[in-house]
Amino acid sequence: FEQIVSPTSVGHFSQYKLLRLLLKRLLNMGFHIFTADRCNSDQVPGGKWEKKILMGHECKSFSFTDDGIMVKTSFHKEGKLVERNIPCSILIGADGAGSTVRKLVGIDMEGERNMQNLVSVHFLSQNLGKYLLHERPGMLFFIFNPEAIGVLVAHDLNEGEFVLQVIYFEFLVPTSKSLSASYLV
Secondary structure, eight states: OHHOOOOSSSOOOOOHHHHHHHHHOOOOTTTTEOOOOOOOOGGGGGGOTTTETTTTTTEEEEEETEEEEEEEEEEEEEEEEEEEEEEEEOOOSSTTTTTTHHHHHHHHOSSOOSSEEEEEEEEEEEHHHHHHHHHHOEEEEEEEEETTEEEEEEETTTTTTEEEEEEEEEOOOOOOOTTEEEEEE
């Protein structure tokens, strides 16, 4: 398939699959992974936070201390927002382009903002995957017609895993309060 259709192989990998592999690798390296409902200080081995991955936590702020960094996080537990201060020596901000950590350290985002607005719809369809695999193999399928504009991304044709990216536009709706609204087109 790869040699017939393209001189290079496709390197598209779903984020949830990548995350699963990264977490498995971290476990093999001696890290411990905790969800918000399972990470009280008394449940953390040795009461220390080294080599801990805290899933579902959001960095709210941080400050430098004599011993390193104090990170204030928040997470939802039993329907309530809970805050926790965690001492650490290294803080890694791996939270994307809208990074809270980037903003907290004062690094501005450069370039054009809001060049496009997309809603990504993740779905599975083995029938569509089989059809495209045999009739129209590829990774990106552009949809242009009067009713819809979008891009269909084939994450895995064999499994029928797709993401449909649909463009939407934001504009002001003229009301007495001038509320902003988003509409899918």
